[in-house]
Amino acid sequence: MRRNLLIAILLALLCTLPLFALDIDALDFHSGILWMIDEPADDEGTGAPDPLLTPVGFGVSIPLDGRISLDPAIYLYGTNYAFQGWDRPRPAQIEQREMYVLSLMLDPAFAFTYDWRENISWGFILSPTMIFRIPTVTAPGEEAAHSEMLNYFIGPGRFIFPQAGLFMDWRVNEKISFRPAVRTYLPVFHIWDGDPLLDQLTVFFNAGFRLKLAD
Numbered sequence: 001m002r003r004n005l006l007i008a009i010l011l012a013l014l015c016t017l018p019l020f021a022l023d024i025d026a027l028d029f030h031s032g033i034l035w036m037i038d039e040p041a042d043d044e045g046t047g048a049p050d051p052l053l054t055p056v057g058f059g060v061s062i063p064l065d066g067r068i069s070l071d072p073a074i075y076l077y078g079t080n081y082a083f084q085g086w087d088r089p090r091p092a093q094i095e096q097r098e099m100y101v102l103s104l105m106l107d108p109a110f111a112f113t114y115d116w117r118e119n120i121s122w123g124f125i126l127s128p129t130m131i132f133r134i135p136t137v138t139a140p141g142e143e144a145a146h147s148e149m150l151n152y153f154i155g156p157g158r159f160i161f162p163q164a165g166l167f168m169d170w171r172v173n174e175k176i177s178f179r180p181a182v183r184t185y186l187p188v189f190h191i192w193d194g195d196p197l198l199d200q201l202t203v204f205f206n207a208g209f210r211l212k213l214a215d
Helices: 002-021 145-154
Strands: 026-036 057-064 068-082 099-115 120-127 131-138 163-171 176-185 204-213
Touching: 002 026, 057 099, 099 145, 099 163, 131 145, 131 176
Parallel strands: none
Antiparallel strands: 026 057, 026 204, 057 068, 068 099, 099 120, 099 131, 120 163, 163 176, 176 204
């Protein structure tokens, strides 16, 4: 499963390489607060509080046609996970953790922009986002959890998180824009894996900045 995860990530990254041969209009820098829902199944007890995480990310903007641009980005964040007697790993507080899991988000987003005022525009975002969860640092005595967690996160399609969101672009000057956004990532794989539909639903309150490149 570890090899399958590596292959999936490499293929996803290779698919984005041709994008950077296009005309890059701006660089984007991202951070903010990410809220991930931890929804127990009927036969599971309540776990840790829903994680509030702080991703960091980098992206570019590629104009396509009129109001549409391709804004691919990569984000990194992480949190603690544990089984705690459940059939699947769930976010855990540090004293109960079995593994620190790093999340790599590949986000080939399409942005649709509409003018509002002279220096303010707004729009919406759609993206076939993929989130790859990679178990990394193991808690003492929990080495066996690594492969079990990886098996859960990589199969069947538990990295597919279609995204929809809204953003605002406030142009501070000719080069810099502040781009706050609210992005929602939908765990559609629960349609077929049987876990609670809201589990792992993720909302990202994104504080982004855009640096316009020279024409």
